[in-house]
Amino acid sequence: MREHSFITDYLKNPYSSVLSVSGNTKVITALSLDMKVPPHVKSGGWLTAEYSLLPGSTNVRSARERSKISGRTAEIQRLIGRSLRMAVDLEKIPGITMLIDCDVLEADGGTRTASVNGGMLAVAIACRKLADEGIVPENPLKNWIGAISGGVIDGKVVMDLDYEKDSRADTDFNFVFSENGNIIELQGTAERVPLDEGRFFELLKEARICVKDIIAEMKSIAGFTK
């Protein structure tokens, strides 16, 4: 696993913000509050995410998505939003939407998992702040979650793939676990060779260990573990 680090309060203006670093991958996750919820929300609050690559973040320049977003972007930001909604008890933030902006400064593999992790820390900080400031009566944090990618290269399980490894992998999985190791989200594709059960169990096991470490790292950052 590459080194994972987090810089909190990276931006001045958002309600909370984190620079999430995994190896050479760097993602700014910024949380803003919107004091209303989308029409489909009948009770409680909401959390949603947006994801974008800076044009200069990638090897070959990524064109801005100014007339419509790609399917890849849509898929990634839905995964981030779904995962982070499991971190918050939405009933405890009635009428409030948490909007998580994930902007990738440097992309070297694992941008979606770095976004989930940075987003998690931004959510935890925001939840504490909401309660501290009396905007909601109690801290709405429900679960700590963490994410990691993994794949199979030349028959071997490899975690936390950088861009070069990701390009060579036969299979590519993203795992999101809760702190106690339960599954929050799991998405994987055999890109070249169908994946046998044995390798998959190995991937799952390794991923769970990695995520445990990442959550511990995150909690130590902003004084969540005493």
Next chain:
Amino acid sequence: MREHSFITDYLKNPYSSVLSVSGNTKVITALSLDMKVPPHVKSGGWLTAEYSLLPGSTNVRSARERSKISGRTAEIQRLIGRSLRMAVDLEKIPGITMLIDCDVLEADGGTRTASVNGGMLAVAIACRKLADEGIVPENPLKNWIGAISGGVIDGKVVMDLDYEKDSRADTDFNFVFSENGNIIELQGTAERVPLDEGRFFELLKEARICVKDIIAEMKSIAGFTK
């Protein structure tokens, strides 16, 4: 598992087409050939999918996606395309794109898995036809694949969720396996309660059995098993 059935040659014009039925869910999958490939394809051919709900297919009318597609649609059609690309040896259809149109007539849960299954059969028929007609030298079919959804309701594993069950499920998974039970694509979300390992293994096991049956059913339809 609900009843799965397939009507081949459902439409006159496409290169191959299948009506895929799972319980009350009905999806038309139509395969067209395009004798060129997108720019990112450097060798071989390509396969891609599009997915759409007919406005009248759902409980509450689904608005047409005429100015942009939703994130949900983007995510689903990417899953279908990725899965079906594992069914074909793309190197054996150089310069050819298979375009799979999945149009949902009636939606009662499991539209994406019904799309993958109907698409699989349309692909198998098209592959045989391509070889028979001498457009390509040999049948490019590589794997039979099949898909099923599953979830956990009130702590119990339930397969092939209809709309009503899907609304109550704590967790919602989609599985795509190859004929021999290896994983092609796996996507799941804990929508209410994180999923423990035991339940997940149960889901995985049940899904593998269901998919085996579905593939057998598909192969018997158009004379692929003698």
Next chain:
Amino acid sequence: MREHSFITDYLKNPYSSVLSVSGNTKVITALSLDMKVPPHVKSGGWLTAEYSLLPGSTNVRSARERSKISGRTAEIQRLIGRSLRMAVDLEKIPGITMLIDCDVLEADGGTRTASVNGGMLAVAIACRKLADEGIVPENPLKNWIGAISGGVIDGKVVMDLDYEKDSRADTDFNFVFSENGNIIELQGTAERVPLDEGRFFELLKEARICVKDIIAEMKSIAGFTK
């Protein structure tokens, strides 16, 4: 004239729905209710229509209209909506919009007239249902209408053109009549040779006869004639 047939309750979810068949042309017309009206409607209710070709419905695959609709689609769905608004007394459905979705499964000429006819039957069923269910005090049906296409090929008048004939026709007209033979909508173009008055009168006369038969067929379907 090709055989015209109608299957009612073709879909489960819409308020009413009809599969309209003319020769090899098949269109699903589904009617949904929206309990509000657009801003330009100052009194009474409204009726509007949308039209779309399934990608696999045509000889050469029709691309989905996902960023904007074509002029052809706009023109067709406006004709369908205008025609069907003459079937309903909109003052008798205050605050209600009937939305008619016309989705073409198979296109072999005459898709717009098949849409008008299927839509007419869906409207008649919905009107009866609205009154039966007490949503409106009396059945708002005002006129039965019907549609047919016609053209001139090699100097001869031909009705209900299929795709092959339509391609050869010098002129191409669509007629919508009320049950008693008055004109509801008339749209025609000389595509190769200007049309002389004599031929036009012949077309008009034949069309009126065809539409009379189609309306009789529709009324017999769902017990509207005793």
Next chain:
Amino acid sequence: MREHSFITDYLKNPYSSVLSVSGNTKVITALSLDMKVPPHVKSGGWLTAEYSLLPGSTNVRSARERSKISGRTAEIQRLIGRSLRMAVDLEKIPGITMLIDCDVLEADGGTRTASVNGGMLAVAIACRKLADEGIVPENPLKNWIGAISGGVIDGKVVMDLDYEKDSRADTDFNFVFSENGNIIELQGTAERVPLDEGRFFELLKEARICVKDIIAEMKSIAGFTK
């Protein structure tokens, strides 16, 4: 019929241009040449039209169509293009597209017929110029065509409706005839009361007379009649 007049060479830059006036309705029709044809044109040339209302042309300001065009605009510009294609022998302008821009300065009813008429004169002038300048070997003009609207108000046939009359009409027709009175395009809608055959024949007859006059007027403008 209101007074119809035409000012040729109204703009400096287009290949030909005409200000077409019908009562208080004023439309600039400008013809540009594009030395290529759209992909669907297999032999000969092409002619197409665009139509737009200036925001200040209407009673209540018309919003600019900057993200998409309305169905009404699509329908009108298709009618103009179809009609004017009957005026030109497209085989005689191989590889050339005539693009007719119809921009409405003042709208007081009949903007689509004023566009067809102004466009006809612009086409005639351009055809003569193409031959004079040796761009094509012979004048490609095939037919003179002309357009007029008509309707039924309080049971009486009225031609060339202005905005106020158009709002009161039970029925609203647009007629395009060739110089010898054959039908080029015919589009009509019963907006309140279905139209009986007698009234329709009266409309048709009146329209033919009006168009004869308009074509005569147009031909006299730029020396087409000696």
Next chain:
Amino acid sequence: MREHSFITDYLKNPYSSVLSVSGNTKVITALSLDMKVPPHVKSGGWLTAEYSLLPGSTNVRSARERSKISGRTAEIQRLIGRSLRMAVDLEKIPGITMLIDCDVLEADGGTRTASVNGGMLAVAIACRKLADEGIVPENPLKNWIGAISGGVIDGKVVMDLDYEKDSRADTDFNFVFSENGNIIELQGTAERVPLDEGRFFELLKEARICVKDIIAEMKSIAGFTK
């Protein structure tokens, strides 16, 4: 300086309208009232502008901006709106938006300055009318403003550039002054050679003189000077 002239009440429907002519450049500026203001306006009224080239206004046909507007258009209409907001005391038109439509009939350089000047006269007329009609208690006109372009060609300062001169200029400035010669808006670019201070002061001085004349001309048109 080319001849500048103004025709008031050029269109029938807008609240006020002016044809603004500078040499061969002709722009219709039409002012409509909207009895509401955009959300960002917290007190008083608002004024905004839209700018568009007719397709036939330019040397080479300008394509319509139907799916999005160009950066050039955005930049120009923002300059027009900003400048004209300085002409009106917005606090005196509470809840009212003045919308200025600038449609270029003929473009021969200086279309944005002709738009500002025509817009100014339309605004002055509308302000007087608003007070005369008692819609607002007093005439909200605050400043007369006027605009001119200028550049440097072969080292010499030239004002009011036509298209041909504009193409040859090393530098291209647009000036908007108030009646007493203060700066309202100033926008300039060295397109080939950076501009030295001396030349710039010369440009500024000439522009101020030109604008004084243009404002005098405008005020004489509609009886604003007695």
Next chain:
Amino acid sequence: MREHSFITDYLKNPYSSVLSVSGNTKVITALSLDMKVPPHVKSGGWLTAEYSLLPGSTNVRSARERSKISGRTAEIQRLIGRSLRMAVDLEKIPGITMLIDCDVLEADGGTRTASVNGGMLAVAIACRKLADEGIVPENPLKNWIGAISGGVIDGKVVMDLDYEKDSRADTDFNFVFSENGNIIELQGTAERVPLDEGRFFELLKEARICVKDIIAEMKSIAGFTK
């Protein structure tokens, strides 16, 4: 003037990149090469710029521009592109486009001038690198340019406005000068009070001094001054 600083090679992937800091404003400017030019470029190369605010960069979250860009964004990126084109001899980079991406991390006033300055340094580095790597025969750098904003607050000239000052300013100018003090681009608006000549000359003089300092600072960063 606030402190201006520059961090070169801020991102790994672009051809050159700079973090441009002015007080609390931070902009990433990244330069990518595209080995082709847009169709309107008849000889030499091209340079263009894109500008975007990160959602979390501003006081109130800025919505992403995913369906179209705002007029403000269009105006700013055109100013940046025009200014930086004066820094490069485009004839010396035939067939090459320099694309400058300006992404604002933190916005506290002066984002467009910080973009021009960061872009200038990125351009200078890229020009040297192009020559060093032999991609072009000689260093294509033509001018060093620099930008600063300035305004008038309570009758006093203030340079390099932060957000709070910008909100209070009567007038708001942006200046781009070449190293020897000639004008490259000048854009200013009197937002409340027309600006008299005296104040404007003061602004111009101060701006020239500030830009001289900024250019000196930039040149010292990457060893351009020895």
